[in-house]
Amino acid sequence: xxxxxxxxxxxxxxxxxxxxxxxxxxxxxxxxxxxxxxxxxxxxxxxxxxxxxxxxxxxxxxxxxxxxxxxxxxxxxxxxxxxxxxxxxxxxxxxxxxxxxxxxxxxxxxxxxxxxxxxxxxxxxxxxxxxxxxxxxxxxxxxxxxxxxxxxxxxxxxxxxxxxxxxxxxxxxxxxxxxxxxxxxxxxxxxxxxxxxxxxxxxxxxxxxxxxxxxxxxxxxxxxxxxxxxxxxxxxxxxxxxxxxxxxxxxxxxxxxxxxxxxxxxxxxxxxxxxxxxxxxxxxxxxxxxxxxxxxxxxxxxxxxxxxxxxxxxxxxxxxxxxx
Numbered sequence: 001x002x003x004x005x006x007x008x009x010x011x012x013x014x015x016x017x018x019x020x021x022x023x024x025x026x027x028x029x030x031x032x033x034x035x036x037x038x039x040x041x042x043x044x045x046x047x048x049x050x051x052x053x054x055x056x057x058x059x060x061x062x063x064x065x066x067x068x069x070x071x072x073x074x075x076x077x078x079x080x081x082x083x084x085x086x087x088x089x090x091x092x093x094x095x096x097x098x099x100x101x102x103x104x105x106x107x108x109x110x111x112x113x114x115x116x117x118x119x120x121x122x123x124x125x126x127x128x129x130x131x132x133x134x135x136x137x138x139x140x141x142x143x144x145x146x147x148x149x150x151x152x153x154x155x156x157x158x159x160x161x162x163x164x165x166x167x168x169x170x171x172x173x174x175x176x177x178x179x180x181x182x183x184x185x186x187x188x189x190x191x192x193x194x195x196x197x198x199x200x201x202x203x204x205x206x207x208x209x210x211x212x213x214x215x216x217x218x219x220x221x222x223x224x225x226x227x228x229x230x231x232x233x234x235x236x237x238x239x240x241x242x243x244x245x246x247x248x249x250x251x252x253x254x255x256x257x258x259x260x261x262x263x264x265x266x267x268x269x270x271x272x273x274x275x276x277x278x279x280x281x282x283x284x285x286x287x288x289x290x291x292x293x294x295x296x297x298x299x300x301x302x303x304x305x306x307x308x309x310x311x312x313x314x315x316x317x318x319x320x321x322x323x324x
Contacts, residue, residue, distance in 0.1 A: 016273050019264030023279045027286060034290035047290070054171065060285040061178035062237050064278065067256040068185050069229030071277050072222045074260050076201045077269030078121060078128040080223060083230045083256065085139035086113045087249030090231025091238035092143055095156055102157045103235055110231030111224060113139065118220030143246070156239045164239030174236050181229065186274050198222065202269025255284050 034047045066083060073080045090106035097105040113135065120131040156164075163173045189195035197218045200208035209215045230249070238244040261267050262283060263276025291301045 016264055016271070016276070019262070020273065020276045020279050023262055023264075023276065023283050027279070027283050030283070030286050030290055034286075034293060037290075037294055047293075054175075056282075056285050056289055057175050058172040058240075059289075060281050061172075061174040062233050062240070063252060063255055063259065063285060064178045064281045065181055065229050065233040065236070066252045067259040067277050067281050068181055068274070069226035070253075070256040071260045071265055071272065071274065072185075072198065073128070073226050074257070074265055074267060075198050075269050075272055076219055076222050077205070078219070078222070079257070080117060080132045080226045080230075081129060081253060082113060082117060082132040082136040082139060082227070083253045084247075084249035085136050085143065086110060086227045086230040087234035087237070087252060088244070088246065089113070089139050089143050089234070091234035091244035091248060092147060094160060094235050095238060095244045096147075098157050100159070102160060106231045106235045107228055110228035113231075114224030114227030115220065117227065118223035121223065122216040122219040147246075156242050156244070160235055160239030161242065162239070164236040174240065177232075177236060181232075182274065182278065189274060194218065194221065199270055202266070202271070204270075259284050 031047050038047060066087065070080060070083065086109070090109045093109050094102040094106040117128070117132050117135055120126050120135070121128045124131075163177060166173050168176075189198065197208065197213045197215075200211070200213050201215055201218060205215055230252075233252070234244070234249060237248060241248075259280035260272070260277050261280070263272070263278070263280035265272025265276060287304075288301070291304060296304065
């Protein structure tokens with residue numbers, strides 16, 4: 001028995017696989033704890049039902065798309081705190097424009113915001129945390145000025161509702177969008193020179209520059225992709241909730257960063273697997289869902305949510321120290 005435990009010990013996993021395995025273990029713990037609670041309270045265990053899991057994946061797809069973009073900028077040792085109002089601006093622009101131009105208009109918003117972020121960080125050399133936080137404030141002011149403090153219209157377009165809330169073979173289209181984004185991101189990171197440049201910059205920007213990597217251009221593209229994906233998530237979220245509203249992106253920036261880091265991406269850049277980000281997103285979504293089922297007060301939810309994240313990072317950090 002001891003030999004079997006050793007065989008499946010986390011210590012035998014690679015540096016990149018260990019945080020993914022730890023996060024997956026936490027997911028099982030959350031599901032089991034939630035199942036025990038629901039069996040005792042309601043006499044049923046819906047947490048393992050396909051309907052419940054698909055619903056959580058649908059909700060997780062919005063966070064997953066934001067986290068995909070956030071991972072790119074974290075891999076180059078940067079951060080993007082303009083995500084909340086980039087997401088909201090994309091959604092509000094889409095509902096304002098309406099029709100077949102709703103989605104392109106939202107993506108253009110992301111393109112413009114990402115370009116500004118990238119130029120500020122790459123050429124002006126302003127720390128990304130400060131610059132993107134300022135851009136977030138500017139976007140908030142622009143949206144309030146444009147709409148007078150209200151969403152431009154109360155309903156999302158038919159296309160927005162179709163790609164966010166409609167289903168094919170019982171699977172919400174939002175999951176397919178997240179899957180498509182995931183496949184493209186994995187191919188980009190693993191199979192392209194741009195992906196290799198991302199990791200090189202994160203490991204050592206000066207060394208990457210001296211080896212011929214166009215560091216400024218790669219940085220700008222990473223910020224553009226992050227903002228475009230945030231705008232896309234805003235369109236999906238507006239379609240799911242049938243409207244765009246102020247502050248709709250506020251609940252996504254910290255969970256997105258947490259999902260990326262929990263999944264094993266080094267917060268200082270240069271290392272990380274996208275599979276880990278996906279597992280981190282699922283963990284956070286399930287944790288929030290189970291706490292809601294338990295009717296946990298908001299204060300308790302925040303405490304437990306924070307403790308789980310800190311615990312995972314401590315376990316991961318201890319493993320990193322042991323292998324170094």
